[in-house]
Amino acid sequence: MTAVATPSTAAAMPVTVIEPARRWNGPALREVWRYRDLFTLLVRRDLVARYRQSVAGVGWVLIRPLVSVAIFTFIFGRVVKVPTDGSPYALFAFCGLLPWMYFAGTVGAATQSVTGSSHLISKVYFPRVILPLVSVVTGMLEMGIQFLALLGLMAWYGVGPGSAFALAPVFALLAGVTALAIGLWLTALNVKYRDVGQAVPFLVQAWMWLCPIIYPSSAIPEHLRAIYALNPMVGVIEGFRWSVLGAAAPDWTVLAVSATVTLLLLASGLVYFRRTEIRFADII
């Protein structure tokens, strides 16, 4: 939005200037900060609404990954015998699933975040970018709980943390940034074209097979890895698994390519979101 509130020295009152849209109005960080209380309350609302009236409650956060890990371990660990660079298959799969489930869930939630709040968009002003941001942070809290379960599973298998364990939160954060980057694009597109909302679950499902979750990225031929790493989640998952299990050092080219793609997507996503949000209330 072009409207800016700045304290006026003369009357000591904020002055709001409302003008037609300009091409680019900056990332609106100050506006987001001004609405930080709303942000935290929306995160809280999403968590409460999700778990308050369910029997298993927060248990679902653990049930989903644990069941998936059990199935993957049976099929790919026992039956197909996928190589894991030396780690127990259950841990290998969990380390891949944890950032992936977060990413998939967040992208899905973010895509619906604006269209699902059309009643808010048309009735009250706040920086719209808060809505996908809320999805990113809500998922983080769930990922944190799952991370504790992962530590428990590691203790069960008698596997100690890797030497780069302190970097695990960094890669978790990178997963958040990647989800935000993709989320900004899809959220804004979904307001204009509802087909996006239909396509995302399918897209995410297909995307999963392009990530080193059930198989190690060492299974990809070496000359194709740079292309493989154009998928930003490849770097996230590889890095996370390495920092937690410390098994195989990641391919640094892969990490660099993935991180660059993430940053490019984030910058372009933010620009696109800010330029379309001007018309959200008109077209939603």
Add this chain to the structure above:
Amino acid sequence: MAAAVTVENLSKRYQLGLTHARSLRDLVDRVLHPARSRAADALPAAAGARAQGGEFWALRDVSLEIEQGDVVGFIGANGAGKSTLLKILSRITLPSHGRAVIRGRVAALLEVGTGFHPELTGRENVFLNGTMLGMSKAEVTREFDRIVDFAGVETFIDTPVKRYSSGMTVRLGFAVAAHLQPEVMIVDEVLAVGDASFQEKCMGKMSELGHEGRTILFVSHNMAAIEKLTRKCFVLDGGRVSFEGPSADAVNHYLDKMESSAPTSGDVSRLPRASWSGDRSIEILALTPLATQERDAVRPLLRWRVDVRANRDVDDFTFGITLEARNSEAIGSAFTAALGPLAAGVSRSFELALDDPGVVPGRYHLALATMRLDREVMDVVHDVLHFNITRVDHLPEGLLEWHPGWGRICIAASCAAMASPASNQAS
């Protein structure tokens, strides 16, 4: 001192292909069936001109200035541009041209209880709604007790809102908004919800805010509320400001325009009905005035013929008549005796007459309803059978003009001197 709100040449254009499907469909409907839609929501005939070349100007070159501490109203037919103007001023949407400057903190209340989530408790929703309207958490905490007190929901404050009655939800929502303490408050049609006593409370709170020197921009279709609350009004018509001035004049200007476009007698079967106006088991088809509408001609205030048709078998029914002042404030109501059964498909005509309650000079109209005996409305037409009263019957001697503050009915009183004063009883 600088004006609280300055609007310069503000315009809003909607690209037809990109608007929301519903508004687009509405728009096509208006252009294709101008007569019907004019009756349906009294959209000005300018609609065609406003929608040219795949564009629609919801607002065109609006300039206005509102001083600090002013309480101003915006009136106009549906589609006149009121909501668009308010949406721009509350930053929900951006203008296509022009500029607006607002000095002071703004709170826009376009709906009561925006963002209320049914699973959250009243307490949680107060915080969510308050921060959504621009308060910080600390400010909500400070006002919390007053908010709960105003809404009168102390006992249920930790109960999920989904268990609230709709009245409680509305009360809580308005209570949050009433404690925003902004310098500029934008209020759109919120008084249309809630029960009468709560509406009264809201009106009180809003005039209190006005007296505290806050600037209030108020949109309503309730002319009585507009006149009570605001001193000055802008009338919007076809996306432009067509009148600006004292509220009473503005209301008259607006009503004059509305009257010339809508029939108030004759075939009323296609008049718009309010959404709650019943199942039309007995439908009101036509109204014909029978007597001259001046009181010196005939004793009843008004006599008219009404044609109805039963669309379903009805055991028994009655007419309900509400006499309303020009701003649709109710003066009083009357009900006829039970009129017996009516079989489906049968049409009937009745002659109705309304006694004179002693209304003072002014313009009046009726709302007429067919009701079951438990007063459940079957059909109702509003704003029909306009008439003028030009003089008061038993006006006290020497009094030439009736002051508006005295009400709308001139009541006969009597007074007789008593034999001895009662003052010596105290000793």
